[in-house]
Amino acid sequence: MRAFTCVKAYMDGCAIPYRTDATGRDSTTFKVGGPLALLAEPSDAASAEKLISYITEKEIPYYIIGNGSNLLIPDEGVDKLFIRFAGELADFRIEGNELICGAGASMASAAKRSVAEGLMGLEWAAGIPGTVGGAVAMNAGAYGGEIKQVLKEVTVIEGGKLKTVKAEDSAMGYRRSAYSFPGMTVLEAVFSLRPDDGGAASRMEDYSRRRREKQPLSYPSAGSTFKRPEGHFAGALIEKAGLKGFSVGGAQVSEKHAGFVINTGNATASDVMEVIRSVRQAVFESEGVMLEPEVKIL
DSSP states (O other), rough: OOHHHEEEEEEHTOOOEEEESHHHHHSSOOOOBEEEEEOOOOOOOOHHHHHHHHHHHOOOOEEEEETTTEEEEOOTTTEEEEOOOOOGGGGGGETTTTEEEETTTTHHHHHHHHHHHTTEEEEGGOOOOHHHHHHHHHHEETTEEEEGGGGGEEEEETTTTTEEOOOOOGEEEETETOOOOTTTEEEEEEEOEEEOOOOOHHHHHHHHHHHHHHHHHTSOBBBBBBBTTTTHHHHHHHHHTOOOTOOEEEEOOOOSOTTTTESSOOOOHHHHHHHHHHHHHHHHHHHHEEEEEEEEOO
């Protein structure tokens, strides 16, 4: 793994906290993966802009990790600088009908707070395990809701420079957006919500109950492993191919929901990769559909 000596010296000079002992196992919800070469944790927009401008100029490879909820780190680790936002960039506040969130804020916590404060529009997001930045970048969605339905504006770093852009539906599609890394790095998002019609809390609880009943929430995973193929449901295709419960080492196609690959306790990233590879091949051979992973594999 490279030393990143110049980056450490720069962050020391700017008082940007960083870690040299982070791993995929402790930095992702899959709980697998080897060492991250360096993990920086800027706590405000100014330090984030300085850092990203510096490493862009120096052509130093980096990756925005967020909560690591949709990410698979290989067992041998990754020779990149990783950035996870902290401090005020991991906080959120409500002003009128607007929810203003730092990219590192918990999407679930922000959504729950908005409902508690009498607003609706994000109750479907109370079970999203990632950060606001990741949710915006991938246009996260569930139960008929999507980020693009409530996103008002986004503050991003593009080309090493900070700017705020108005959100446009045309910039966002199924599990993708124009605000995603590496073209842009989300620093803050503003959501335009509406006064509660009296049913937001009950809807949120219903979505939470359905998640608990149908999803393997007691095991480490990256959520839905595959994108929904047009005209199909990934979990149904996998179950039809007879792969429910299929395992390699400690990685398994969940017996509760076949759309999830889970870590049963001692999985390696290689185990997870082999399960993903086998599932894609088997579903293609039996159903003629090539599943596309939703989890990002470094």
